[in-house]
Amino acid sequence: GEFISFLGPSGCGKTTLLRIIAGLTVPTSGEVRIAGRDVGRDPPYRRNIGLVFQSYALFPHKSVAANVNFGLRHRTSLNPRERSVAIDEALSLVRLQQYRDRKPSELSGGQQQRVALARAVVTRPEVLLLDEPLSNLDAKLREEMRIELKELHRTLGMTFIYVTHDRVEALSMSDRIVVMRDGRVDQIGSPAQVFVEPASIEVARFMGYGNLLPGEVDGTDDGTLQVRIEGVGTVTADAPQGVRDARSVWLLIRNNAITLRPAAAATAGPQGVLHGRIRSILYHGLHIEAHVELGKGTLLRVELTAHQNRHLRQGDEVDVDVLRAGTWLLQRDEE
Known part of the structure; x- marks a missing residue:
């Protein structure tokens, strides 16, 4: 049935x-x-x-x-x-x-x-x-x-x-x-x-995790992992049972689990703040897709509402907040 x-x-x-x-x-x-x-x-x-x-x-x-x-x-x-x-x-x-x-x-x-x-x-x-x-x-x-x-x-x-x-x-x-x-x-x-x-x-890509970043586990705290992305910064993510002892992981981030703010306006919060520059902004009607370049050429795809986008322009320096609820970790084979 x-x-x-x-x-x-x-x-x-x-x-x-x-x-x-x-x-x-x-x-x-x-x-x-x-x-x-x-x-x-x-x-x-x-x-x-x-x-x-x-x-x-x-x-x-x-x-x-x-x-x-x-x-x-x-x-x-x-x-x-x-x-x-x-x-x-x-x-x-x-x-x-x-x-x-x-x-x-x-x-x-x-x-x-x-x-x-x-x-x-x-x-x-x-x-x-x-x-x-x-x-x-x-x-x-x-x-x-x-x-x-x-x-x-x-x-x-x-x-x-x-x-x-x-x-x-x-x-x-x-x-x-x-x-x-x-x-x-x-x-x-x-x-x-x-x-x-x-x-x-x-499966993650099929389910809308549009950002895939290789990272190293820097530390743990009460069921979460601190994941260091080389040349980018550190992001806090929940630790699934299968990766709690891993050293190398894939950090998966949903496009709509990211918020952008002008660099001067952002303050570091418990999620951790990354820094980047808006390379392009694409209009999709109900939402805006921004491509944000982080360190070492890492590119984030970010889905924003028109209201969230109104103060942002191509070329802007921005601080990037990653919402923990929109992340997932998978173990990565160590190189």
Whole structure:
């Protein structure tokens, strides 16, 4: 009954793994179990799964109701009246009852995707597989569909397995996230675990840690480490269990966990203050991205609100505060 997301960059094996579960790709080793039953030798139609593709794969000449009915006719023994009731229930779940007689060409992209969802769940599968189903929708529709998918999962109570390269989709909908890279699983955990405590540099980058700095541990104090960045300064960071005895670490800093102030206005605080010069400022609408050059050519990417940016200009000397809550440490192999 979980909502699980396979998250990773293109080519990491997300869709291949989904196709193996669906029975569309034969694995070279291992087992595929659904509800404890080994289905590795079963064809797709015997696995009791629903599948929603990136493309909606609707029959253009059939009505909405006929598209939803397609799976029922081929996978259940319901009579016509029972099928009609099941179709109405499925369309009700995705709020498309009034569109049952329309053709796909008369629907918006979001409505077509909901028809594909209704067709996939009408047979009440044990597992619903979703292969980047929102990638063809615009930003506003994607946001709306994320909410609808989560509500649908809550209503149906079946297992959802969702493939995406969008961390926002995975974080906002999932009970657990499987982060993949190069055909392997890097980390499995709740959204909070994966976001706050990434297990590797690659996972950290995927979760929004835009700054990666090599450092040496200078000291410890009540569960924190003093991390010295050569030619830059010292930053205080929480000490995860696995790196408390490390000497060399990677300091990961989120772009939005950094504040900038004109050098003359800053005072050293408990987080530690670094010093740099603003190399460039990029406007992104809701936020500003500043590139700050520290000592020895180290570059920080900093995400600021327009309000935070109003007194800062390219070329300004600034003091840099790093918020401890936005840092993470990973052990680094000593050179």
